[in-house]
Each structure stands twice: as C-alpha cells, then as structure tokens.
Amino acid sequence: MSFTDTLKRSLGFEETGSTEKKDGEGFNLTEFINSFTKSNRDEQLDTAQQYGQDTAAAQDSVSEAPVYDDYDDYVIVPEQSFYEIILIRPKTIDDINYVVDQIIEEKNPVILDLSFLEKESPANFKLAGDKIRQMRANYGAEALLLARSDEKNLIIISPKKVNLINKG
DSSP states (O other): HHHHHHHHHTTTTSSSSOOOOOOOOOOOOHHHHHHHHHHHHHHHHHHHHTTTHHHHHHHSSOOOOOOOOOOOTTTOOOOOHHHHHHEEESHHHHHHHHHHHHHHHSSOOOOEEEEEHHHHHHHHHHEEEEEEEHHHHHHEEEEEEEEEESSOEEEEEOTTOOOOOOOO
C-alpha cells in the first residue's frame, strides 16, 4: 500500500470493508504514522529485492521504525511566551517601585527616562539610582544607558533571563 492510499484511507476518502463509518471512529494519527512507516519499510525492502540485494541484508539495513503511541507526553510550553517592554518616565517613588516590580516579579524589561527626576527631584533621582544598583547586585538585572542629553536620560533595565548586549 502506498503513502497516498494510506492517507486517503485514514482521512475517510476510501472506506475499507463497509461504506459506513462507525460511531466514534475518526482519524487516528497514531495508526496513520505506524501504517506509513510500515509501508515505507516494505517499499524499501521491495526496492532492495528489485536490485538483487539479499533480503536479510536489506532487512538489517532498514531499521525497525519507532511506534508512536502517545503524543501527550511531548508538550513544550515556554515559561513566558512574550515580553512586554515598558517605556516609563517616572515622576514619583511609586513609579520607581512599579518599575522594580515589573523587572523582578513580572520579568519584563523597562526603558526609563530619568530626566524628569533628575531635574525636579534630585533626592528621588538618587534613590532611583540606588534601586537600580540594588537590582543589579541582588537580582542580576542588567542596565544599559541608551541616551543621555539635556532632554533625555534613557536607561534600559532587564531581568536576569533577558540578555542585553551592547555592540556599539
């Protein structure tokens, strides 16, 4: 039986035995894969016989195909499927605490514009710098300066599992 015949039969285009489908009978992926690997192995043996190869040697060269019984055991789920990168211009200590929560608890990178704190509240700016240092030391967070000018002071901070690479 060829691959096409097996596929047609498994999808219900060609019925075997009766023309009615039994209740509960549908496409069975495991049966399809096992029948395909068996028919593929049989075709390889037929080809070996056509070219005059020894059947025993051909059977040794055609390894026994694995049987796939259960696909439920092989589910891979990423820990976090995407990251939200937050851009924030903190104006209070509460905003800085929100940034710390995003990095440590939510594992999201944050881009900070510290220019407002630098101009309006030097004490809060110093406190923000201390919190960034603590995140780097205690939690392995990474921080890179993106831009510094009179109008902007941009820093990106990421959790330990998000690598920042400075190539410039």
